[in-house]
Amino acid sequence: MSDLEKFRREARAWLGQNCPPEMRKPMASDSDTFWGGRNATFSSEAQRVWFERMRDKGWTVPHWPTEYGGGGLDGEEAKIVRQEMAAIGARQPLTSFGISMLGPALLKYGTDEQKKEHLPKITAGLIRWCQGYSEPNAGSDLASLQTRAESDGDDYVINGQKIWTSYANHADWIFCLVRTDPAAKKHDGISFILFDMTSKGVSTKPILLISGYSPFCETFFDNVRVPKAHVVGQVNRGWDVAKYLLQHERAMISGMGERGVGRPLGQIAADSIGADEQGRLDDAPLRSQIASFEVDEAALAAAAERAVDLAKAGQSHPAFSSAMKYYGTELNKRRYEILMSAGGIDALEWESERSRGGARPRAWLRTKANSIEGGTSEVMLGIVAKRILDLPGA
Amino acid sequence: MALVLTEEQSMLRDSARGLISDKAPVSHLRSLRDSKDATGFSRELWRTFAEMGFSGLLVPEEFGGSGLGCVEAGIVMEEIGRTLMPSPFLATSVLAASALSRGGNEAQKAQYLPKVSDGSLLAALAIDEGAKHRPLQTKLQATRAGNGFKLNGDKAFVVDGHTADLLIVAARSAGAAGDKNGLTLFLVDPKSKGLAIERIAMVDSHNAARIVFDHVEVNADSVLGEVDEGYALLDGVLNIGRGAVASEMVGLSEEVFGRTVTYLKERKQFGKAIGEFQALQHRAAQLYIEIEITRAAVLKALQTLDADPGKAGTAVAVAKARAGNTATQAVQEGVQMHGGMGMTDQFDIGFFMKRARVCQELFGDSNFHADQLARAKGY
Numbered sequence: 001m002s003d004l005e006k007f008r009r010e011a012r013a014w015l016g017q018n019c020p021p022e023m024r025k026p027m028a029s030d031s032d033t034f035w036g037g038r039n040a041t042f043s044s045e046a047q048r049v050w051f052e053r054m055r056d057k058g059w060t061v062p063h064w065p066t067e068y069g070g071g072g073l074d075g076e077e078a079k080i081v082r083q084e085m086a087a088i089g090a091r092q093p094l095t096s097f098g099i100s101m102l103g104p105a106l107l108k109y110g111t112d113e114q115k116k117e118h119l120p121k122i123t124a125g126l127i128r129w130c131q132g133y134s135e136p137n138a139g140s141d142l143a144s145l146q147t148r149a150e151s152d153g154d155d156y157v158i159n160g161q162k163i164w165t166s167y168a169n170h171a172d173w174i175f176c177l178v179r180t181d182p183a184a185k186k187h188d189g190i191s192f193i194l195f196d197m198t199s200k201g202v203s204t205k206p207i208l209l210i211s212g213y214s215p216f217c218e219t220f221f222d223n224v225r226v227p228k229a230h231v232v233g234q235v236n237r238g239w240d241v242a243k244y245l246l247q248h249e250r251a252m253i254s255g256m257g258e259r260g261v262g263r264p265l266g267q268i269a270a271d272s273i274g275a276d277e278q279g280r281l282d283d284a285p286l287r288s289q290i291a292s293f294e295v296d297e298a299a300l301a302a303a304a305e306r307a308v309d310l311a312k313a314g315q316s317h318p319a320f321s322s323a324m325k326y327y328g329t330e331l332n333k334r335r336y337e338i339l340m341s342a343g344g345i346d347a348l349e350w351e352s353e354r355s356r357g358g359a360r361p362r363a364w365l366r367t368k369a370n371s372i373e374g375g376t377s378e379v380m381l382g383i384v385a386k387r388i389l390d391l392p393g394a
Numbered sequence: 395m396a397l398v399l400t401e402e403q404s405m406l407r408d409s410a411r412g413l414i415s416d417k418a419p420v421s422h423l424r425s426l427r428d429s430k431d432a433t434g435f436s437r438e439l440w441r442t443f444a445e446m447g448f449s450g451l452l453v454p455e456e457f458g459g460s461g462l463g464c465v466e467a468g469i470v471m472e473e474i475g476r477t478l479m480p481s482p483f484l485a486t487s488v489l490a491a492s493a494l495s496r497g498g499n500e501a502q503k504a505q506y507l508p509k510v511s512d513g514s515l516l517a518a519l520a521i522d523e524g525a526k527h528r529p530l531q532t533k534l535q536a537t538r539a540g541n542g543f544k545l546n547g548d549k550a551f552v553v554d555g556h557t558a559d560l561l562i563v564a565a566r567s568a569g570a571a572g573d574k575n576g577l578t579l580f581l582v583d584p585k586s587k588g589l590a591i592e593r594i595a596m597v598d599s600h601n602a603a604r605i606v607f608d609h610v611e612v613n614a615d616s617v618l619g620e621v622d623e624g625y626a627l628l629d630g631v632l633n634i635g636r637g638a639v640a641s642e643m644v645g646l647s648e649e650v651f652g653r654t655v656t657y658l659k660e661r662k663q664f665g666k667a668i669g670e671f672q673a674l675q676h677r678a679a680q681l682y683i684e685i686e687i688t689r690a691a692v693l694k695a696l697q698t699l700d701a702d703p704g705k706a707g708t709a710v711a712v713a714k715a716r717a718g719n720t721a722t723q724a725v726q727e728g729v730q731m732h733g734g735m736g737m738t739d740q741f742d743i744g745f746f747m748k749r750a751r752v753c754q755e756l757f758g759d760s761n762f763h764a765d766q767l768a769r770a771k772g773y
């Protein structure tokens with residue numbers, strides 16, 4: 001038996017023993033996600049147990065170095081853990097922007113001190129992060145951001161406003177893009193900086209989404225003092241860090257959606273619509289829509305697997321995560337259009353008990369943001385045209 | 395298994411690409427078409443294929459082949475797709491070689507496989523009967539006669555049927571159209587009495603045949619696999635063919651796309667390269683993404699066919715459905731973005747459009763395979 005084979009057996013056995021049955025069911029709502037942080041609460045005992053066991057094993061982030069609380073696994077082993085978790089439907093024990101966004105950027109650009117300070121608190125779920133990129137006048141054109149950081153001794157003094165900051169009102173720290181050199185060209189005067197959301201002068205104001213939830217905020221900075229040592233990477237080279245982080249964010253968003261787990265979409269549809277004598281969904285056009293959706297979904301799963309393998313083989317294009325982000329998010333929107341159509345009038349209920357407070361229509365509406373957040377679909381296509389296809393003027 | 399080519403596989407790709415792009419660029423197909431060549435492919439090139447070990451790629455080593463797998467066959471098919479080289483590779487080296495090595499008894503394997511490997515025997519698989527690929531609907535009748543069978547009925551779309559030295563024929567020996575049980579595969583000599591072959595010139599200048607069986611007699615030794623239980627064998631062989639054609643479509647799509655992107659950078663209108671217009675940039679980017687995703691799905695299917703053929707059905711359906719859709723989109727955008735030039739016969743892009751249409755129909759189009767997936771998932 002090869003080492004990997006052996007590793008797979010051990011991983012399977014360990015997960016089988018340690019993942020509580022409740023944590024193997026598909027998530028029903030946002031509260032099933034554990035985000036960690038200073039004020040974290042567990043929605044169930046099973047959630048707590050699962051998180052703590054995975055944390056102690058180093059598997060909240062299996063591929064990070066052990067010195068930072070990760071599992072120290074190589075790419076092949078981490079893939080096996082993911083596959084074995086997927087095989088039993090195990091939930092992520094911890095979800096956080098620290099894992100999917102900040103961590104990779106710190107590992108690449110952070111100083112030893114910064115890594116030692118922040119990474120262990122991410123793997124242990126102690127600190128919850130938010131992302132301060134977008135501003136009212138800097139969305140797709142992110143590099144035109146105006147939040148200022150002025151030098152004052154060993155500190156920067158930050159003034160300005162961010163918007164669409166997901167979970168800013170629950171976050172402990174923020175990774176933030178600020179302008180440190182207003183005279184430079186727009187990409188050249190930006191720095192990437194970290195600070196505590198309890199700092200004096202930080203305030204947030206939640207914004208209500210069309211789903212009726214309010215996961216994001218306007219975030220205001222009024223003379224916020226931040227030590228200069230909190231800049232990640234070089235001063236005025238924050239755009240490199242920001243872009244690198246975005247690649248990881250896009251890869252993460254492209255993987256959203258409960259791909260391939262739970263019951264096939266066609267059967268969910270048959271539950272409410274019915275099937276003919278041969279077991280075929282009683283809505284032929286919807287059946288074909290679902291079938292071609294599932295063809296594309298399976299193909300995307302293969303592409304996601306291949307993207308990881310290509311990266312490992314050193315053959316991937318750095319902009320490829322934009323391609324995956326585009327396709328994954330458009331596909332997730334298709335999934336929810338199908339689910340709404342499959343549910344028919346039942347999927348229109350917004351507040352009732354039987355609809356679990358309108359879980360499906362709210363999730364449907366939430367997916368519409370997938371092709372906006374982390375860079376819009378149009379921006380992704382522009383990046384592919386320019387950086388991969390090398391088309392002129394893109 | 396990693397979803398990337400191994401070093402050996404990359405080397406195989408390079409050598410196939412070297413040979414095919416050198417000896418059979420699209421102009422090769424064009425000249426065969428223009429000269430109304432009776433064979434429709436180059437026998438000389440086929441000999442070279444044999445010398446390089448391609449013709450026996452899927453044949454086990456004990457029968458003179460290389461004993462390689464579907465991933466490798468797909469690699470060669472992809473290169474064929476890039477230049478549209480007409481070649482017996484699909485019919486003989488993929489379909490017949492798989493059917494014989496999986497279904498043949500020792501005598502059959504010893505008789506035919508060495509000749510497949512050395513390129514001296516051409517074969518064809520006869521399945522389709524109606525306008526669409528519906529293998530379960532096979533009606534061509536096999537009735538017992540003496541110690542053998544008599545075959546009656548029609549076959550259509552028999553790839554390379556006009557040059558075949560051996561036909562592998564799906565026939566109904568029991569049950570009714572639509573039944574899985576009651577199908578039998580036969581090895582038939584195309585020169586048999588009562589058998590009439592009509593070569594069909596297809597839209598893509600490749601070759602297929604219509605074949606009429608009128609009381610064609612075959613003996614019991616000509617049964618490939620088990621009487622009445624040929625469906626599993628046939629389905630396995632078809633899945634390999636589907637994976638191979640999907641690979642061809644990946645090569646085809648990528649070639650068309652590459653040519654189109656080059657054109658977007660060269661062609662100027664309104665004082666700039668048309669590739670500067672965002673309306674075209676975004677469509678080009680979308681097509682690139684489709685091709686990349688399809689490439690992954692096809693490789694996944696080929697790897698599954700090699701690792702666990704019994705479980706490859708779903709992955710193959712996904713691959714063939716995707717490849718058909720992607721190729722259709724690639725050739726349509728290819729012609730459209732070339733403007734008036736794309737519509738001319740002098741320009742190669744039309745050849746790709748025609749071939750993509752044929753590849754769609756080969757062994758089930760995208761709708762067929764999406765339907766297969768839906769059935770497999772129980773809706």
Ligand SMILES: Cc1cc2nc3c(=O)[nH]c(=O)nc-3n(C[C@H](O)[C@H](O)[C@H](O)COP(=O)(O)OP(=O)(O)OC[C@H]3O[C@@H](n4cnc5c(N)ncnc54)[C@H](O)[C@@H]3O)c2cc1C
Pocket residue numbers: 130131132133134135136138139140141163164165166167216369372373374375376377378379382
């Ligand atoms: C649910 C959600 C969560 C978010 N979370 C965060 C967060 O945590 N932190 C954060 O910093 N930001 C966050 N964002 C913000 C997100 O990154 C921006 O919304 C996004 O970058 C788009 O910016 P915008 O909204 O200003 O739209 P705009 O940039 O104004 O775009 C409007 C439309 O114009 C199109 N467009 C713009 N430029 C071009 C172009 N060059 N070519 C073609 N079309 C173009 C866009 O594609 C879009 O369709 C979040 C957004 C959402 C919806």
Ligand SMILES: Cc1cc2nc3c(=O)[nH]c(=O)nc-3n(C[C@H](O)[C@H](O)[C@H](O)COP(=O)(O)OP(=O)(O)OC[C@H]3O[C@@H](n4cnc5c(N)ncnc54)[C@H](O)[C@@H]3O)c2cc1C
Pocket residue numbers: 661663664668671673674730731732733734735737
């Ligand atoms: C069958 C046929 C019959 C014809 N008959 C006649 C005839 O009788 N008389 C005659 O004078 N002409 C005729 N034409 C020519 C026809 O009008 C041109 O082919 C057409 O205007 C496109 O020009 P083009 O071929 O140079 O393509 P191009 O202009 O080079 O276009 C190439 C591609 O770039 C795209 N493109 C160009 N500019 C832009 C832009 N600004 N934004 C986005 N995309 C852009 C186009 O849509 C196209 O996809 C005929 C063409 C055909 C195919």
